Amino acid sequence: MRGEGSYVLDADDRVVAVRGGLEERLGCFLAHSFWEATPEAEELFRPHFEEARRTQREVEFTAYYAGTLARRRVVPSGETLTVYVTPLLELDVRTLTTLAESLRRIEAALAAPAPARPAPRARASLQAPP
């Protein structure tokens, strides 16, 4: 599975930084619109990005895109967004059997209720350096 990574978008949703496992996929789109780099992703992601900018609070969501189910944590800083991506499941298109199995797993994960978010203090302590 492709590794974790993050990217930073400016106020116009241009890619201004890419880190970790997303460098190969998004690195060549630096300074370009994120939506050019990710066809058909806009209607999946934009509402969450807008919510993060509007509320100035972190937004977390799980979505399938381009063969991978991933959890995305969107951290706003003014109009700039840092999006942390954690891949959870991959679609396996090798055979119809592997495709059906992996699609079933992805759909089940999407249907499962989202885990409760920890209280802000707990999050802060989890994020504290060792």
Next chain:
Amino acid sequence: MAVAASHTPFLVLDERDVIVEVGPPARAQFEPLLGRCVWESFPGSRELFRPHYQRARRTGRPAEFVQFFAGHIARVRAVPAGGGRLELSWETLAVLDVLTLEGLRSSLDAALAILERRCRRNSLRVLEGSR
């Protein structure tokens, strides 16, 4: 050795299913695999393709079939070329759209319809052949 029109991708397997020749349209994908066993290069493909290749070798006649693999549906033609060699050519009929779940479901439906039509056609051929 050419098996089809120059725009048709093709490759040649030896009697051990090692890729020994690759046609120009297939070079980008298959040239790095020259000298390697096709089943090791494409894990999971053996049980889907090998029975058709064995049939072609056993009967000495071309075998044509439609198969799903790696997100593609292709019509594959395996032609015995002597000495256990097989010339394979193929035409892609459909490619799964994996970008979104909606696109995936819709392209999967279309892909399954192609496979079903093909199976029905083959069944009809068998029935007509038995008359």
